[in-house]
Amino acid sequence: MRRFEDMNPLCAAFYYLCVLGLTMFGMNPLTLSLSLLSSILSAVLFGAVKGRGHAFSLILFLIAALINPLIVHNGMTVLFYFNDNPITLEAVLYGLTAAGMITASLYWLRCLSKVMTSDKVLYIFGRFSPKLALLLSMSLRFIELLRVRWRKIQDTQKALGLYRDGNLIDALRGRARVLSVLIGWTLENGIVTAESMEGRGYGSGRRTSYSAYRMHLSDWLFLPVCAGLTAVAVVGQVRSTVVFYPDMQMELWNLWGILGAAAFAVLGTLPLIINAKEALRWRGLLSKV
Amino acid sequence: MLTIRNTKVRTLLRYAIPFLLVPLLVAVGAVAFEGKRYLIISLGIAVLALLLFMTGFERRNIGSRRMVITAIMTALAVFGRFIPVFKPITAIVVLTAVYLGAEAGFFCGALSVLLSNIYFGQGPWTPFQMLGFGLIGLLAGYLGRVLERSRVLLALYGAAAGVLYSLMMDVWTVLWYSGGFDGKLYLAAIGSAVPFTVVYAVSNAAFLMLLYRPVGNKLRRIKRKYGV
Numbered sequence: 001m002r003r004f005e006d007m008n009p010l011c012a013a014f015y016y017l018c019v020l021g022l023t024m025f026g027m028n029p030l031t032l033s034l035s036l037l038s039s040i041l042s043a044v045l046f047g048a049v050k051g052r053g054h055a056f057s058l059i060l061f062l063i064a065a066l067i068n069p070l071i072v073h074n075g076m077t078v079l080f081y082f083n084d085n086p087i088t089l090e091a092v093l094y095g096l097t098a099a100g101m102i103t104a105s106l107y108w109l110r111c112l113s114k115v116m117t118s119d120k121v122l123y124i125f126g127r128f129s130p131k132l133a134l135l136l137s138m139s140l141r142f143i144e145l146l147r148v149r150w151r152k153i154q155d156t157q158k159a160l161g162l163y164r165d166g167n168l169i170d171a172l173r174g175r176a177r178v179l180s181v182l183i184g185w186t187l188e189n190g191i192v193t194a195e196s197m198e199g200r201g202y203g204s205g206r207r208t209s210y211s212a213y214r215m216h217l218s219d220w221l222f223l224p225v226c227a228g229l230t231a232v233a234v235v236g237q238v239r240s241t242v243v244f245y246p247d248m249q250m251e252l253w254n255l256w257g258i259l260g261a262a263a264f265a266v267l268g269t270l271p272l273i274i275n276a277k278e279a280l281r282w283r284g285l286l287s288k289v
Numbered sequence: 290m291l292t293i294r295n296t297k298v299r300t301l302l303r304y305a306i307p308f309l310l311v312p313l314l315v316a317v318g319a320v321a322f323e324g325k326r327y328l329i330i331s332l333g334i335a336v337l338a339l340l341l342f343m344t345g346f347e348r349r350n351i352g353s354r355r356m357v358i359t360a361i362m363t364a365l366a367v368f369g370r371f372i373p374v375f376k377p378i379t380a381i382v383v384l385t386a387v388y389l390g391a392e393a394g395f396f397c398g399a400l401s402v403l404l405s406n407i408y409f410g411q412g413p414w415t416p417f418q419m420l421g422f423g424l425i426g427l428l429a430g431y432l433g434r435v436l437e438r439s440r441v442l443l444a445l446y447g448a449a450a451g452v453l454y455s456l457m458m459d460v461w462t463v464l465w466y467s468g469g470f471d472g473k474l475y476l477a478a479i480g481s482a483v484p485f486t487v488v489y490a491v492s493n494a495a496f497l498m499l500l501y502r503p504v505g506n507k508l509r510r511i512k513r514k515y516g517v
Contacts, residue, residue: 067474067477068466071477072471072474105413109411116411118407121403121407128343131346132343132346135356135360135396139360139363139404140364143364143367147368147371176503179500180503183365187361187507187508190358190361194356194357194358197357202353
């Protein structure tokens with residue numbers, strides 16, 4: 001086994017698809033609280049979210065939780081009246097659940113962004129369409145090139161005394177001039193790239209793309225485990241009753257509900273389990289030497 | 290393994306997606322979820338639509354010059370998001386579409402969203418954004434003849450695209466939040482997004498006015514000089 005980040009990108013993509021699907025499409029408070037917990041844990045351990053990110057998530061959670069009871073007035077149990085509008089318990093709880101769903105999804109997505117680096121995105125698209133992968137990788141390369149060239153042009157303009165940052169109009173004009181030079185330079189240069197591609201035989205045969213990833217045994221094992229846990233969690237969600245309006249009917253603690261929640265708990269912490277196992281093994285190897 | 294190498298399968302997908310899979314998805318979604326899960330259905334359709342364009346792209350033979358220039362314009366749109374005070378994604382996508390055609394516009398829009406979200410964070414909204422920007426580019430490409438002639442029309446198109454895009458993304462926000470479509474929540478979402486929408490539409494128009502000459506002239510020149 002390898003660390004979760006080093007596994008085949010298809011595994012990571014599938015994993016986050018499962019977790020996000022379960023989080024986004026089920027409004028089950030039990031699964032969602034597990035999802036929120038494990039996503040925060042994942043995000044912290046992968047280093048995907050730093051201090052300010054957590055503060056932002058908290059604010060988002062509060063806003064999302066408040067919007068629903070203020071706008072939706074369905075529900076039987078009236079807590080109090082706000083501006084002559086009833087605030088109901090059901091709407092408050094629905095708001096909390098929806099807020100949990102949104103916050104958990106965002107944490108999962110931050111993990112996804114952290115794990116799915118651009119080379120992995122490229123790998124996945126390359127499997128689907130080599131030509132698209134070429135377009136993507138060229139664009140990625142041009143982004144860096146544009147950054148370097150932008151700096152060069154800016155420095156040159158400054159040295160010529162043309163570039164001023166005094167007020168907004170001046171700054172905009174200066175930027176527009178730099179951009180104009182940048183576009184002219186890069187487009188003309190791009191034609192050279194295209195000529196060079198054709199000179200080396202681009203388009204003369206079927207395109208393939210190289211990839212640094214293989215499917216290892218652990219990758220083949222990972223996929224069915226992930227799929228199985230997701231299936232159990234889905235059955236758990238289908239078998240439990242979650243109704244918010246007009247009055248709440250929750251049935252979360254039946255057999256399938258508990259099994260589904262347990263499966264979700266394992267699924268949510270799967271990358272952490274894999275990484276912990278790897279860390280332990282590494283420590284074991286170290287002490288032997 | 291997952292690469293669609295077989296031309297026949299690709300052709301099949303190209304026809305199966307719009308005529309079979311999308312209606313099937315809507316029907317199954319409506320029956321299985323009792324019409325509650327618009328989110329899954331809409332997400333599925335967005336992904337399928339993107340797949341459709343990709344299969345078409347893989348099949349067609351666009352010249353290497355057009356391809357490199359599309360890549361440069363995509364990179365430029367992504368790069369634009371890094372420059373402070375400068376957010377010209379829509380303007381660049383529209384100009385690319387007008388001068389390089391509808392397909393280049395679609396890919397410039399969709400891929401610049403995908404790539405910039407690698408830096409700014411992917412979300413469940415990524416497929417919708419990709420489709421939204423892709424369609425802005427596609428439409429601009431179809432209207433290219435008209436838009437190329439008039440700067441005012443171009444600016445109007447940019448503003449309209451901005452407003453329509455915001456309205457579409459608000460539908461998605463409401464679907465995500467409440468699981469179904471709620472008119473009141475939608476109005477609230479539009480209302481709270483009004484300042485952003487206005488700034489967005491105005492800045493689209495402004496950037497199109499501003500970039501029309503420098504970018505447009507250069508693209509036109511490249512086209513004429515090298516016959517892209």
